[in-house]
Amino acid sequence: MNISEKTINNYIILSIQGILNASSAPMLKSYVAGLPDTQSIVVDLENIEFLDSSGLGVLVGIARKKKTSNAVVKLARMNERVKKVFEITQAYTLFDIYDDVSAAAEA
């Protein structure tokens, strides 16, 4: 899994590429832990090839942490495989979800 970062408006955009599973999810958790708690972020999911429950759990954990810090985490560009996991678990109810990154960073 690769994570790349850029800034749009006041949001840090994290683009994740590859596999977000039980093996790689701790890497995303550590990466976000290195950002200020009050920093709002957009996670670009377009290039995720595979998401499992551990990857989902890390995203939910980030959302909880941001909520308590009065920051937000938004998700952008979910593909069908990722969407399926969010639909089954109802985790989509915890996030603002956008079709494109720019819209997420402007809202």
Add this chain to the structure above:
Amino acid sequence: MNPIATLTLQADLRYLRIVSIMAGNVAEIFADGANVAEFCHAYELSVSEAFTNSVRYAEPSQKEKQVKICFWSDNGTLTVNIIDKNPQFNPITEAPDINSYPEGGYGLFLIHRLMDKVAYTREDDSNILTMTKQPKITCNNALYY
């Protein structure tokens, strides 16, 4: 049932991708019509979740921490067994309370939702989780009378 393939791996998450790729590739052989992607994803994800649980609940004192994955076919239906020597567990799981932002507890719930049939048995000192899913018959290849 006829055995297709058996994979025995050390209980280590470094091998998780091998498990999911194999499950997806075997499932592709049994997929039917327009639902190939959904069918393969269900096996890929369910077998990954089961393997992850087997790794996470392996006791440190266990000498041979291994997980065995067996693929079987029965009249065109693909069945997968995940076998480990971990302590017995309760395979019934309810939906996590999503409003409490849980970081875990989704794995078995996902498996139950993705697969048509999930069974758990304890034989001697082994846990055996059995999962089956029927490919959906689409209009193009359904039989009409």
